[in-house]
Amino acid sequence: MAKLLLKKLYKRYSNKHSKLQNDFAVNDFSLECNDGEFVGILGPSGCGKTTTLRMIAGLEDITAGDIFIGNTRINDLHPKDRQIGLAFEDYALYPPLNVYDNIAFNLRAKKVKEADILSEIKRIAPLLKVDDLLDSRPVSLSGGQKQRVNIARAVIRKPKLLLLDEPLSHLDGKMRQVLRTEIKRLHKEINCTTIIVTHDQLEAMSLADRIAIMKDGKLQQYGTPLEIYNYPVNEFVAGFIGEPPMNIMTVTVSKTDGVFFFNFSGTDVSIPVPTQYYPHVQEGGTVRFGIRPSDVLIGQQSSMGSMVQVAVFENLGEECRISIRVGDDYLTMTTSEEIRYRQGDVIKLVVKSDRIHLFNPVSGDRLGEKI
Amino acid sequence: MACIELTHISKQFRKYFALDDVSFQVNDKEFFVLFGPTGAGKTTVLKTIAGIESPDEGNVKIDNEIVNLIEPAYRNVSMVFENYALYPHFSVYDNIASPMRSPLHKTDEETIHKEVHRTAAMLKIEHLLDRLPSQISNGQKQRVAIGRCLVRKPNVFLMDEPLAHLDAKLRHFMRAELKEMQANFDTTTIYVTHDYLEALSLGNRIAVINRGQIEQIGTANEVYYTPVNQFTARLFGEPEINIFGIELIECENGPKIKMLNNEHFFDLEPDVVKVLSEQNVHDLNLGIRGTCISYSFAKEEDNFFDGTVYSLEPIGNKSILIVDIDGERIRIIAPNDLHAELDSPIFLKFDLKKALFFDRTSEEFIIRHNQAHYIGGLI
Numbered sequence: 001m002a003k004l005l006l007k008k009l010y011k012r013y014s015n016k017h018s019k020l021q022n023d024f025a026v027n028d029f030s031l032e033c034n035d036g037e038f039v040g041i042l043g044p045s046g047c048g049k050t051t052t053l054r055m056i057a058g059l060e061d062i063t064a065g066d067i068f069i070g071n072t073r074i075n076d077l078h079p080k081d082r083q084i085g086l087a088f089e090d091y092a093l094y095p096p097l098n099v100y101d102n103i104a105f106n107l108r109a110k111k112v113k114e115a116d117i118l119s120e121i122k123r124i125a126p127l128l129k130v131d132d133l134l135d136s137r138p139v140s141l142s143g144g145q146k147q148r149v150n151i152a153r154a155v156i157r158k159p160k161l162l163l164l165d166e167p168l169s170h171l172d173g174k175m176r177q178v179l180r181t182e183i184k185r186l187h188k189e190i191n192c193t194t195i196i197v198t199h200d201q202l203e204a205m206s207l208a209d210r211i212a213i214m215k216d217g218k219l220q221q222y223g224t225p226l227e228i229y230n231y232p233v234n235e236f237v238a239g240f241i242g243e244p245p246m247n248i249m250t251v252t253v254s255k256t257d258g259v260f261f262f263n264f265s266g267t268d269v270s271i272p273v274p275t276q277y278y279p280h281v282q283e284g285g286t287v288r289f290g291i292r293p294s295d296v297l298i299g300q301q302s303s304m305g306s307m308v309q310v311a312v313f314e315n316l317g318e319e320c321r322i323s324i325r326v327g328d329d330y331l332t333m334t335t336s337e338e339i340r341y342r343q344g345d346v347i348k349l350v351v352k353s354d355r356i357h358l359f360n361p362v363s364g365d366r367l368g369e370k371i
Numbered sequence: 372m373a374c375i376e377l378t379h380i381s382k383q384f385r386k387y388f389a390l391d392d393v394s395f396q397v398n399d400k401e402f403f404v405l406f407g408p409t410g411a412g413k414t415t416v417l418k419t420i421a422g423i424e425s426p427d428e429g430n431v432k433i434d435n436e437i438v439n440l441i442e443p444a445y446r447n448v449s450m451v452f453e454n455y456a457l458y459p460h461f462s463v464y465d466n467i468a469s470p471m472r473s474p475l476h477k478t479d480e481e482t483i484h485k486e487v488h489r490t491a492a493m494l495k496i497e498h499l500l501d502r503l504p505s506q507i508s509n510g511q512k513q514r515v516a517i518g519r520c521l522v523r524k525p526n527v528f529l530m531d532e533p534l535a536h537l538d539a540k541l542r543h544f545m546r547a548e549l550k551e552m553q554a555n556f557d558t559t560t561i562y563v564t565h566d567y568l569e570a571l572s573l574g575n576r577i578a579v580i581n582r583g584q585i586e587q588i589g590t591a592n593e594v595y596y597t598p599v600n601q602f603t604a605r606l607f608g609e610p611e612i613n614i615f616g617i618e619l620i621e622c623e624n625g626p627k628i629k630m631l632n633n634e635h636f637f638d639l640e641p642d643v644v645k646v647l648s649e650q651n652v653h654d655l656n657l658g659i660r661g662t663c664i665s666y667s668f669a670k671e672e673d674n675f676f677d678g679t680v681y682s683l684e685p686i687g688n689k690s691i692l693i694v695d696i697d698g699e700r701i702r703i704i705a706p707n708d709l710h711a712e713l714d715s716p717i718f719l720k721f722d723l724k725k726a727l728f729f730d731r732t733s734e735e736f737i738i739r740h741n742q743a744h745y746i747g748g749l750i
Contacts, residue, residue, distance in 0.1 A: 130721070172409070174611065181682045181693055188713050206684030206691070225685050226708060242687045245540045294688040312547040314572040317595045317608050318662050318704065321572075323547045328495065328545055336662065342555055 002070040002160040004056070004193055009065035011051050011217075024063070025051045027217035033195065033210075038187050040208030041197045044240070048217040049197045053163055056195070057086050066286055085159030085192075089166035091146040093138040093153075098132040103153050105124035112155075120156055127189050128152045128182065144175040148182070155190055164196040168203055180206060201241050205229075213237050223371065231371045238290050238357060243320065248290040249329045250361060255283040262289055265327040267307040274353045280367040281358075288364070290357035293321065295311040296333035299348035308349045313341040324349065373434045373526035374399045375420060376414060380429035382415055382583075389415045391583040397561060402553055404574030405563045406606070412583040413563040415531050420561065421448050433526060445476055449525035453532040455516040457504040457534055463515050464467050464500040467491065470523040490518045493555065510541045514548075521558075528560040544676065563602070567607045567726050571595060579603050596745035597727075601734040606725060610691050610702035614658045616731055619647070630657060632697045633676050637723060646738040656734070658727035661704040666692065667718045668711070675718040680711045695720055 011026035026048040033039045041049045054060035056067055058079030067074050074082050093102050100121060107117045125131040128148040138146060147167055155162060167183065168176045184207055187194055198204050204211045205225045213220045213228065213236075221233045232238035238246050251262040253273065260273035260281055273281055280288055299305035311330065312323040322341060323330040341347065358367040365369075375397040384388040390412050397403040405413045418424040422443035430437045438446055449470070449738040457466050467487045471478040478486075494514045499507055504515070513533055520528060534542045534549075549593055550573055550707055553560075564570055570577050571591045579586040579594060587599040598604035604612050617630040624643055625638040639647070647655075667675065678696035685707050692705040701719065711717065728737045739745070 174605075177610065177691075180684065184682050184684065185713070202686045206686050229687060229707065238538065243539060244543045292688065312550045314547070314550065314568075315591060316568050316571050318660070321547075323551075330544065332543075332547070343551070 002193060003035050003068075004031075004161055004195070005066075006031040006052070006056070007066040007068070009052065009055065009067070011048070011055060012063045015305050024217050026063075029065075029214070029217070029219050031212055031219070031222065031362065036191045036193055038196070038207060038209045039095055041195060041214060042201060042204040042211050042240075043199065043214035043248075045199055047214040049199075049214050051281040052214075053165055053195065053197045054135045056161070057084055057163055058082050083157075083160045085154035085157055085162045087096070087147075087151045087154040087162075087164050087167055089169050091138070091143075091150040093146060093149060095138050097137075097139075098134065099130060099136050099138070099149050102138070102149055102265050103130075103134075103156055106153065106157050110242065121152075124156050124248040127186055127294060140242035142175070143171050144179055147171065147179060147326070150329070151183070151186070155186070155192065159192060162192045162194040164194065166198055167196065169198070169200065176203075183207060189241045202243065205241070213240065220273055227371055231366070231369070232357065233366050235288055235359040237289070238366075239358070242292060244332055244334065246290050246292050246357070247296070247329070247331045248288055248359070249326055250286050251289040251329070253281045253283060253285050253287060262287075267306075267308065267326055269308060269322075269326070269349060271356075272352050272353070273304070274356060277356070277358055277368050286361050288359035288361050288366070290359060291331075291351055291355060292336040295334045295349045295352040295355035296331065297352065298322070298333070298339075299350035301348075303348065305348040305350040307346050310341045310343055310345045310347060312341065313345075315340065322347070374401075375527060375559065375561070376430075376432040376435070377416070378430050378432070380416070380419060380426045380431070382419065382424060382426050383411075388583050390419070393429070393580075393583070393585055395578055395585060395667060397559060400557050400559055402556070402560045402573060402575045404570045404577045405561060405580055406567065406570040406574075406577050407565065407580035407586075408462065408606070409565060410582075411580045413565070413580055415529055415583075416580070417450070417531055417561060417563050420527065421450050421529055422446050446527075447525050448527040448529055449520040450529040451516050451520050451531065451533050453535050455504075455512045455536075457512060457519075458513060459504050461503075462500065463491075463496065463502050463504070463507065466504065466515055467500075467518045467522050470519060476523055486522050490522045493552065494518050494520075508534075509537055510545055513537065513545065517549075521556075525558065528556070528558045530560065530562045532563055532565070533567070535564070542566075549573060561654055567609075571607065579606065593746055596738065597739060597742060599736050601656065601658065601729050601736075604698055604729075604736070608660055610661045610693075610704070612658050612660050612727075613701050614656050614700050614729065615714070617655050617657045619653055619655055628655075628657070631699055640724060641742040642742070643728065643738050643740050650737060651708075652730050652737060655737075656729040656730035656731045657720055658729060659723075659725065661691070661702045663722040663725040664696070664701065664703045665720045665722070666703060666705065667720075668716070670718055671720075675720050678717050678719055679714050680717050682713065683709065683711050685709075 005124040007024055007030055009029040010024050012024050016228045043049045055062050062075055103121055104117045130152055131146050168179055210224055211228055214224045215236055221228055221237050227242055239248055251264055254261050254263055263270045308324045310322055311325045319334050319336045321332055321334050323332045378394050380390050380393040406418055407413050419426050431439055464487055468483045471483045496514050534545050539623055546665040576590055577594050578588045587594055587603050595607050601614055617628045620627050620629055676696050678694040681695040684691045688707055690705045690707050690709050692703045724740050727739045730737055730747045
């Protein structure tokens with residue numbers, strides 16, 4: 001249990017044939033995780049998240065920057081001396097050994113007494129629900145069980161830091177949900193500083209206390225799931241987080257009687273610009289407009305809104321999604337009410353004006369209120 | 372334009388039954404979804420219709436004509452694969468035109484030009500016609516693959532997980548696109564997927580398939596609100612439906628239920644009581660979805676259940692709240708800004724009007740309150 005600090009971390013692969021030759025796989029990446037905190041590193045494939053994790057574990061050289069665990073700089077420490085527990089997406093269990101011996105393996109390598117190993121396994125096995133499997137061989141285990149054993153093996157050494165690399169991505173949907181919950185519970189029980197690397201935003205959102213979002217080797221935003229959901233710093237983060245994804249489209253700004261309006265291409269829809277955004281818009285200009293599907297509503301007769309035609313109606317059980325056409329894009333809204341529409345029906349579209357996000361059309365940066 | 376009928380189709384790969392007595396009928400112009408977990412036999416059904424696999428037993432009929440012995444090329448079916456299978460050295464135009472240039476469907480270039488542009492306009496890929504497959508995105512490739520199938524006006528359109536390779540964001544968009552295009556298809560379509568959202572969204576009817584057998588065929592409302600068994604109920608919805616055992620207690624004024632070790636007796640709706648007593652089932656399971664449970668952090672009326680917060684997982688616009696009641700984990704949908712310490716006390720109330728009742732032994736569905744309302748398509 002310890003604090004983790006990454007200071008201006010860089011990584012360049014020196015492979016001659018690599019396209020990244022003049023490019024950093026990890027670029028000026030700084031991160032601070034508090035003692036006992038659960039942090040998610042989230043990003044699309046190739047964003048440098050696994051490279052970062054491998055540098056922390058000591059499996060990859062650090063091009064520049066420092067890594068501290070507690071007050072110790074660990075850059076030059078051998079991986080085995082860093083007191084880190086590591087679980088990869090592909091379990092990598094020893095096939096000839098049974099579950100007990102797999103979990104015990106690292107402790108035996110450290111010459112821990114058998115009696116102590118037994119008591120440790122008795123403590124950890126129930127937490128990961130592998131106590132009934134201790135005599136089984138890996139071949140007879142399901143994917144979910146193998147991953148439990150793999151994680152048990154990582155936490156048994158009482159690491160200062162637990163690193164999980166896409167631990168759920170090999171599992172099918174149902175198992176993934178179950179193990180996601182188990183990992184959350186495990187973290188509460190052992191309260192070890194934990195980093196999970198994932199490309200799945202649901203996984204990061206549901207597990208982590210704070211999420212670091214990476215793109216092209218660079219940190220985009222670091223904050224709690226709700227902060228990132230409500231105040232994404234740029235268009236990339238806004239589009240990456242949330243299911244269904246945020247509606248983001250280019251709108252033109254017009255001015256009538258001193259009031260600014262957003263106009264949506266190919267429709268009659270125009271929405272008054274909230275006054276706090278007035279400094280960021282100009283008549284005739286364009287801006288990237290973002291709104292989450294849950295922040296678009298179907299208006300009652302009396303409410304202010306634009307009349308639009310339903311392009312797609314989907315009843316998905318827990319919720320319904322209604323999409324309308326805006327140029328080549330859809331504007332999608334979700335509702336949990338039991339309503340039914342057909343293609344071509346006319347509804348009144350109401351946008352929660354305090355939930356509008358605006359982004360710079362060139363840089364993609366958030367305009368207006370930030371955290 | 373065709374209707375398709377499969378009668379008692381079985382197919383064995385060595386000792387493994389891939390399909391076991393599969394029968395269904397697809398109506399003309401219907402969008403029919405085959406839905407099930409991996410390895411259920413969905414793709415084998417599709418290949419059997421296309422003629423790529425031949426059944427050991429049973430018949431495939433297209434427009435009432437048995438086609439078992441007809442070569443795939445002469446069946447006039449058209450298939451979209453999961454991995455697009457575009458010709459990499461052909462432009463988008465030539466890829467879409469390729470079926471019309473095949474010896475079998477040879478068409479003059481003028482018609483081809485017209486048809487390619489008509490299809491491309493519908494799929495919004497007109498501006499990409501000169502590009503090579505390597506120069507377009509995955510979503511665009513998928514549209515080209517669909518275009519190539521649409522262009523020759525097949526009798527039947529077969530789609531094998533066409534959206535499975537796309538990322539979540541694009542999948543949401545393409546699903547909506549497909550649904551919007553569907554109105555202009557008027558070609559009988561059979562669509563294979565393992566994603567319940569696609570099945571509910573797109574299908575006029577859905578066939579749920581498991582281990583080579585059809586479990587249920589019905590509209591989206593029917594399979595979601597009145598699943599034939601616990602297996603089907605669990606396939607639709609996230610989080611998974613809660614299913615647990617309940618006790619049926621005979622009281623003076625009719626049967627009541629007890630559950631989750633709570634001392635309270637809960638009333639049943641009259642229509643549910645009627646069916647339960649007719650069927651004389653005593654070992655019951657209750658199924659209830661995460662949207663039909665309310666929670667409170669303070670003790671309220673006595674029909675609330677005491678539990679503890681087992682896990683709270685925010686997933687964007689909502690959270691999944693898992694509550695432990697006497698060892699049973701109940702999954703609930705909660706708002707995304709909910710804060711709760713793990714293991715803190717919480718109280719739940721179930722909306723039993725929306726509960727499903729199953730036979731605990733056979734796991735088959737028995738009844739839900741107001742059942743006709745859901746099947747009749749009123750909702």
